[in-house]
Amino acid sequence: MKIVGFSINPLFPDRVIGGSAKHQRTVLTHLGELGHDVTVLCTRHPEAHPFRWHENVEVLPVLPFKQPFPEPYAVPAYQIAEIIQAVGDRLATADRFYMHDGELLVPFLYRNVPTVISLRDNVYPETILGSFLFSADTLIAIAEYSRQVYLHTAGRFLPELPQRAITINNGIDFGQFRPGPPSRAICDLVGIDPEQHFVVLHPHRPEPTKGLRQTIAVADALVHQYGCTSLRVLVPRWYDEKIAPDVRAFYQEALETIATRDLSKHFIFHEWIPQSLMPDYYRLGDVTLVLGSFVEAFGNVAYESLACGTPAIVARVATHRSLLPDNLIAKVHYDDNAAAAALAATIWREGTRTSAETMAYLHANFAIAQQLQAYARAILNAQKVPAAPTRVVPLGAQTSYVLAPWCYTWGDGMVFHDFAARHEREPLLSDLIAAHPGGFTPAQAGAASADAATVDRWYRAGYVVPK
Structure with a gap:
């Protein structure tokens, strides 16, 4: 089978630059290994020439999208035509x-x-x-959270999207990403002795x-509040x-x-890590921080x-709220740096490593073999179907509203919004969601003292x- 792949990057x-390109x-290499003829078209780059990932997978960096990212379409019309x-x-x-x-x-x-289109970010x-x-x-979503984002946005106007959208979680190659001592190569690259530092x-x-x-902020607390003078924070340079x-x-x-x-003296900015050394890079660390507000489609x-x-310590943002149960990964509310620092300090004192329960869950749910088999099925079995119909349903008195999948309620009337990266106190909304988890109408909101202007806001x- 002749398969054409596309990358705007x-x-x-x-x-490998980022998790999306790695996957x-x-x-595509897996499809080549299955015997299919794969050609990948991607953005050209001063360093790039045609090359192969596999004898059946040729990569052609020929597309004149703008570099560097963002605004890849900020090119003259004749170059759009060339693409x-x-x-x-x-x-x-x-x-x-x-x-x-x-x-594209x-x-x-x-x-x-x-x-087949795989959406890789939100x-x-x-x-x-x-x-x-x-x-x-x-359409392939790489986490159920992301699928729900697409269904509650584009899906409002594409009524067949629920039937065409599937979830295939990103996979982990446990043959490479496994516990063990870090290599000398990674220690030399970043210039650190892990035996002497909390990394x-x-x-x-x-x-x-x-x-x-x-x-x-977490590093500040570790050093100046918890006394972790051996701290070294590693940050790769782009x-x-x-x-x-x-x-x-x-x-x-x-x-x-x-x-x-x-x-x-506690921060080391080092060169970008080759993909081949990423498992060693993780093994070098004592804890990995994922505390940003970026609305990840998966978050590798x-x-x-x-x-x-x-x-790892993650902020409760986007996929990190739901990919692993709360008892299998450390989670904090976004921007609660004090809580993150306290968790990191406990890891420093106790030498905590990934639990057996967490490891078992990862292996059961995120094996790369499962991912590759699912992608191969989706791509090789894809059938041409009529163009997706569209619709716009007017909003009105009968409209039922639900909490957006990019929000969650917590504490005493608090609501967090992934895309706004902000916590707000909205007790009326929090109470309505608790009382009507399947959705509430404007009339039901009014009965709970939320007028039409509040619902509109x-x-x-x-x-x-x-809904």
């Missing part, structure tokens, strides 16, 4: 089309080819718009929502830093904050870290959505 033969490589031509030429003889991340915003290109505008432009045959990992992209501010002024500014601001808090870091034996702020 550059791909490389010898390094794309794994899935459409390049993809269209390949699809003319393709049996299947697999679009990784849903960011030209649905007519694949109207005649069975197409934040970037190209992916979000791609979900509303969905015109493929199957905190912050293995994230340089974006404010990825939680570096929170990691710095591979494209030299050509990305905003990234350089991000690091400079972070370094100034670290210096102001008298933490400079915490679970790969756990698989390597290193505990909740709707426009994204706290509630039509």
Whole structure:
């Protein structure tokens, strides 16, 4: 079978930039191993030339999307036309089309080819718009949380989306991501002796929502409140830093904050970690922090870290609320840095590692073999079906509203909103959700003293959505 793959990001033969690209490589290489002829079209990059991930998987970095990210479509119209031509030429003889991340915003290109789209994030505008432009045959969400986000947004206008959208959790290669001592290579790369330090990992992209501010606050408490003078926090520097002024500014601001808090000797900014060394990187750590507000579609870091034996502390944001039960991973409310620091201090004192119960749950639910088999079934068995119908249902007195899947209630009337990254006290809303978990109408809200203007405010702020 001839399969065409698509990535709006550059791909490389010898390094992986982010979890999304790693899973794309794994899935498409698996299809090549099954004997299928796979061609992957991706964004060109000054360093990139055609290469192969497998004898049956060729990667062609030929698409002139803007680099560096974001705003990949900020190119002249003739280059958009070049992209459409390049993809269209390949699809003319393709049996299947697999679009990784849903960011090719030209649905007519694949109207005649069975197409599977995997949405890999809940934040970037190209992916979000791609979900509303969905015109493929199957949509893959990489966590049930993300599927619910798509169903409660784009799904309001695409009534067949529930039947076309499936969940395939990201998988972990437990042959690589497993407990053990870190290699000398990783210790030399980051310049640290783990026997001499309490090592905190912050293995994230340089974006404010990825939680570096929170990691710095936790480090401050560990050193100055808990007396952890052996602390070393490891932060990878972005591979494209030299050509990305905003990234350089991000690091400079972070370094100034670290210096102001008298933490400079406790932070190590090191080069980007090759994918081959990531298991060793996790093993090097004593705890991995995932405390940002980024609305992850899955969030690989915490679970790969756990698989390597290193505990993770996550903020209750997006998928991290539900991927693992509360008793199997440490969770804190977003921006509760004191609670995160207290958990990290306990790990420092007690030498805590991943529990046997957590490890068993990971192996039962996130094995890479399960992921690859599910992707192969979805892509190879995809059938061309009529274009997804659309509808717009007017809102009115009979509309039933539910708490949006990107929100949760907690404490005394508190509501957290993933996309706003904010806790608000909304006791009336909290009480309504508790009284009507299956949805409430404006009349039911009125009976509970929430007038039409209040319900409208909740709707426009994204706290509630039509059922």
